[in-house]
Amino acid sequence: xxxxxxxxxxxxxxxxxxxxxxxxxxxxxxxxxxxxxxxxxxxxxxxxxxxxxxxxxxxxxxxxxxxxxxxxxxxxxxxxxxxxxxxxxxxxxxxxxxxxxxxxxxxxxxxxxxxxxxxxxxxxxxxxxxxxxxxxxxxxxxxxxxxxxxxxxxxxxxxxxxxxxxxxxxxxxxxxxxxxxxxxxxxxxxxxxxxxxxxxxxxxxxxxxxxxxxxxxxxxxxxxxxxxxxxxxxxxxxxxxxxxxxxxxxxxxxxxxxxxxxxxxxxxxxxxxxxxxxxxxxxxxxxxxxxxxxxxxxxxxxxxxxxxxxxxxxxxxxxxxxxxxxxxxxxxxxxxxxxxxxxxxxxxxxxxxxxx
Amino acid sequence: xxxxxxxxxxxxxxxxxxxxxxxxxxxxxxxxxxxxxxxxxxxxxxxxxxxxxxxxxxxxxxxxxxxxxxxxxxxxxxxxxxxxxxxxxxxxxxxxxxxxxxxxxxxxxxxxxxxxxxxxxxxxxxxxxxxxxxxxxxxxxxxxxxxxxxxxxxxxxxxxxxxxxxxxxxxxxxxxxxxxxxxxxxxxxxxxxxxxxxxxxxxxxxxxxxxxxxxxxxxxxxxxxxxxxxxxxxxxxxxxxxxxxxxxxxx
Numbered sequence: 001x002x003x004x005x006x007x008x009x010x011x012x013x014x015x016x017x018x019x020x021x022x023x024x025x026x027x028x029x030x031x032x033x034x035x036x037x038x039x040x041x042x043x044x045x046x047x048x049x050x051x052x053x054x055x056x057x058x059x060x061x062x063x064x065x066x067x068x069x070x071x072x073x074x075x076x077x078x079x080x081x082x083x084x085x086x087x088x089x090x091x092x093x094x095x096x097x098x099x100x101x102x103x104x105x106x107x108x109x110x111x112x113x114x115x116x117x118x119x120x121x122x123x124x125x126x127x128x129x130x131x132x133x134x135x136x137x138x139x140x141x142x143x144x145x146x147x148x149x150x151x152x153x154x155x156x157x158x159x160x161x162x163x164x165x166x167x168x169x170x171x172x173x174x175x176x177x178x179x180x181x182x183x184x185x186x187x188x189x190x191x192x193x194x195x196x197x198x199x200x201x202x203x204x205x206x207x208x209x210x211x212x213x214x215x216x217x218x219x220x221x222x223x224x225x226x227x228x229x230x231x232x233x234x235x236x237x238x239x240x241x242x243x244x245x246x247x248x249x250x251x252x253x254x255x256x257x258x259x260x261x262x263x264x265x266x267x268x269x270x271x272x273x274x275x276x277x278x279x280x281x282x283x284x285x286x287x288x289x290x291x292x293x294x295x296x297x298x299x300x301x302x303x304x305x306x307x308x309x310x311x312x313x314x315x316x317x318x319x320x321x322x323x324x325x326x327x328x329x330x331x332x333x334x335x336x337x338x339x340x341x342x343x344x345x346x347x348x349x350x351x352x353x354x355x356x
Numbered sequence: 357x358x359x360x361x362x363x364x365x366x367x368x369x370x371x372x373x374x375x376x377x378x379x380x381x382x383x384x385x386x387x388x389x390x391x392x393x394x395x396x397x398x399x400x401x402x403x404x405x406x407x408x409x410x411x412x413x414x415x416x417x418x419x420x421x422x423x424x425x426x427x428x429x430x431x432x433x434x435x436x437x438x439x440x441x442x443x444x445x446x447x448x449x450x451x452x453x454x455x456x457x458x459x460x461x462x463x464x465x466x467x468x469x470x471x472x473x474x475x476x477x478x479x480x481x482x483x484x485x486x487x488x489x490x491x492x493x494x495x496x497x498x499x500x501x502x503x504x505x506x507x508x509x510x511x512x513x514x515x516x517x518x519x520x521x522x523x524x525x526x527x528x529x530x531x532x533x534x535x536x537x538x539x540x541x542x543x544x545x546x547x548x549x550x551x552x553x554x555x556x557x558x559x560x561x562x563x564x565x566x567x568x569x570x571x572x573x574x575x576x577x578x579x580x581x582x583x584x585x586x587x588x589x590x591x592x593x594x595x596x597x598x599x600x601x602x603x604x605x606x607x
Contacts, residue, residue, distance in 0.1 A: 011366050020381040027389035036396030043404045047524045051399075058395045062388060078360075079376050085365040108523075109534040112449035113541050124533035124540075127575040132605065133532055192528035197398035201391060284362045296364040 005157050008089075017086040021093060028059045053104035054189070058198075060098040061185065064147075064178055065205040067091055072216035078282070081293050088154040091174075095144075095151035102144050105137075136187035139180045146177035159276065168277050182206055232320065232327035235259050238344050241266070241326070246290075248281035251330045256281065257317050259326060260290060260301045265341035267301040268317035268328045274335070275312065303338045321345065405474030405521030407481070411436055414480065415468040417492045419499055421590060423562055425544040426457035428467050428480070429499045429591045436471075442591030443478040444544040444560060445469075445489070446517045450534075452542025453482055456489045466492040472520035477546065477558040479520045504587040509549050509596065510606060513561060513569070513577045515539050516546035532578035539577065545569045547596055550580075553587065559596040572600045580606045 008014070032055040037045055045051070067090055073080040110117040110124065125135040150171055152158075159167045185202060193199060236247040236259065246258040248271055256271035258281030269290065271281045278294030285291070289298040289307060299306055299314055306312040313336035318329040321342060333339065361370035369377065417432040430441045437443075445453045445467065467489050469482035482488030515538030518526030525531060527548065539545050547561040563570045564585065584602040588595050 013365050013369065020384060024385045024388035027385055028392035031389050031392040032396035036393060036399070039393075039397045040399060040401075042401045044402065044406050044521075044524055046399055046402050050402075050523070050525070054399065055392070055396065059388075059392070062391050062395075066384070066388075078363075079373060080380075082363050082365070082369065082373065082377055083380075085363070109531070110537065113537045114451065115537070120537055121533075124537045127532075130575065133529055133575065133577075133579050135533065136529075137533060188530045192400070192525070192530050193398070194400050195398040198395050201395060201398075286362075286364070291362075291364055293363070296366050 005155070007155075013082070014086050014089070017082075018089050021090050025059060025063065025093060025097065028062065029055055032058065047108070049104055049108040053101055053108065056097050056101035056104065057185075057189075060094055060101055061181055061202070062205065063090065063094040063097060064174075064181060065209055067094060068174065068178055068209045069212050072212035075216040076212070076219055078293065084294055091147075092151040092154055095147040098144050098147050102140065105140075131187070132191060134187050136184050139184035139187070143177040143180035143184060146173045146180070150174060150177070156275075164272075164274055164277060178209065231329060232322065233257075233330050235268075235326045235328055237324060238321065238326060241344065244285040246281040246283075247326075248279070249328065251328075253330065255330075255332070257328050257330075257332075258290075259319065259328060260285060261344065262288065262301055262341070265343050266319050266321075266326060267339065267341045268319045269299060269301055269304045270315040270317075270332065270335075272314065273297050274306075274314050280314070302341055303336060304333075305336045400525070402524035402526070403474060405472065405477070405519060405524060405526060407521055408471040408473050411471055413468060413483075414471055415466065417464060417466045417494070419496055420457050420460040420463055420465045420489075421499055422458065422461045423560060423590060423595050424454075424566060424568055425542075425560060425562065426453055426461075427560075427590060427593060428465070429497075431464065431494070431497060440591065441478070442593040443480055444516055444546075444593070445480050445482055446472075446543050447482060447488070448484065450515075450517075450538045450541040450543060452544065453489060454542045456482075456485075460489070460491055462496065464492045464494050464496050466490055472517060472522060474520045475558075476556060477516070477520050479516055479544070481517070481522075499591060500589075502589040504554060504589055504594070506584060507553060507587045507596065508582060508584045508602075509547065509553060509559075510551070510580070510582040511547055511549040512580055513573065513598075514546050514548055515577075516544040516560070519546055519548065519558075527578065529578050535577050536574055539569065539574065545577075547598070553596075554589070554594060556594050559587070559594040560590075561596050561598050564597050564599055566597070569598070570600045573598060573603065576603050576605065582606050 070083045070087055074084045106117055110120040113120055127133045150173055233249055233251055235249040241261040243261050246260045248256055248258050250256050257268050258271040259266055259268045262285050271279055273280050273292040275295055275297045278292040280290055280292055283291045283293045290301045291298050304314045304316040315332035315335050316337050316339045319342050320327050361372045363373055414437055416430050416434055416437045418428040418430040421427045426445050427442055430437055430439050433439050447453045467482055469480045469488055472479040514527045515535040517538055545561045547559045549557055582604050583598050585596050585598040
């Protein structure tokens with residue numbers, strides 16, 4: 001959280017995060033570039049430019065795969081949440097690795113002709129009417145453009161400037177980029193490869209992304225507990241609440257609401273963090289403030305407002321206890337609207353107190 | 357009630373998370389390193405083609421013949437290139453030598469350049485300007501062109517220069533755009549036959565009736581195809597006049 005823009009708000013965890021990621025990427029590239037040529041028993045080595053292009057291209061694919069696995073893994077197991085914290089740095093790193101791959105390709109395969117290499121890239125292969133031989137480079141260009149857009153707009157300035165909903169939708173381009181990379185590889189190097197190890201790794205990576213997303217979606221589906229009683233939506237029984245934690249309900253309009261129990265009283269706010277739509281309901285109350293599990297943005301659960309001097313706000317919801325059920329009204333209050341917390345029934349409070 | 361640890365990025369990492377994160381970090385770095393090794397070590401052999409700079413610059417004299425792609429039939433060789441050898445020529449980069457060779461068609465010429473070699477496939481990348489290709493004086497011997505009949509062949513159309521060693525690998529679909537650029541730049545196209553044809557795996561491929569490779573055939577470059585056409589022998593080099601209408605992709 002910040003009240004001014006700085007290039008990077010470094011802290012110890014971010015240094016460690018970037019250090020581990022750089023070590024991983026460095027290990028991949030160093031081994032691919034300098035160890036494997038010694039292992040390959042080819043009469044003549046692959047051209048250094050092509051070898052480099054392959055190393056950076058393969059690395060970008062693996063990095064993108066890891067990035068896309070982090071989100072669903074964190075949904076399934078909160079221990080992976082720290083990987084989410086500084087994921088944008090990993091994403092920017094991926095864009096640079098992919099750009100390096102593209103540079104090697106452009107300056108080797110599309111250079112040395114009488115045409116400008118950028119023009120040559122677009123016209124050299126025009127076999128659009130066939131699958132085998134399709135100009136797969138176009139998928140790579142599209143993916144690279146997506147990654148560069150995402151890297152450029154990854155800073156919180158753009159989040160604020162574009163507004164979180166637009167920024168979030170824009171950053172769904174990561175999926176378009178990944179599908180495009182899969183098409184790029186499938187119609188390119190995979191068509192020529194006789195050694196199946198690369199194919200197996202490639203398919204395993206893509207399958208991991210799909211399976212983890214499906215598993216996270218399934219788990220999410222199971223956790224959604226909204227039921228409607230007239231205008232109000234049932235969330236949970238009071239006995240199901242835990243001090244400092246929330247229950248999440250999905251409303252009929254698709255929005256999610258997080259109902260927190262703080263100091264024996266119930267309050268409801270939007271489940272979507274104003275920063276990057278992080279799941280506030282999976283966060284905790286720390287120092288009387290709801291803390292987002294993704295990047296630690298904080299809100300007063302009674303008002304939906306970040307503590308001064310911060311200005312972030314999320315919608316609040318009216319709440320009641322009716323026929324032994326906690327219910328929220330699906331009409332959201334404007335962001336930052338104070339709502340009086342509803343005390344838990346006395347019997348439940350004493351139970352909470354005993355448990356605590 | 358036991359409280360599960362909760363990670364907040366700007367706060368110290370909770371104790372129970374630390375071990376998990378250390379193990380995860382080690383696994384991530386090791387996993388990326390292993391992936392780099394497996395993917396790097398899975399690269400196919402790009403073949404034996406190469407620029408033979410180790411042979412040094414080669415200068416020989418011979419008869420220029422257009423197929424329409426320019427060939428040189430060597431009449432006066434050296435230690436490495438013998439009289440009677442026939443090879444294709446190319447310029448630097450993705451360019452042919454047509455503009456220099458066409459005025460010398462059927463004439464004696466001196467060529468100078470670097471050999472590209474891949475097994476039986478030879479090509480000479482000639483030097484720039486007149487240093488690379490210029491008219492020579494002397495008697496011009498007749499070069500026999502021997503028809504070898506109509507053949508149906510299976511294999512791949514490549515650009516002769518990359519295939520011969522300018523790039524490793526210099527064939528396959530990942531290289532298709534580069535091959536097309538070379539062909540558009542008048543680098544001679546070469547057909548790599550799946551079975552030897554009259555003792556040769558490589559044939560210079562042209563269009564019917566001694567024309568250039570038709571643009572319609574470019575869609576099939578780098579694919580495994582079968583097609584028909586007449587084969588002729590020019591010196592020790594086979595030339596296949598592919599008929600585009602007969603091209604079929606082999607699955």
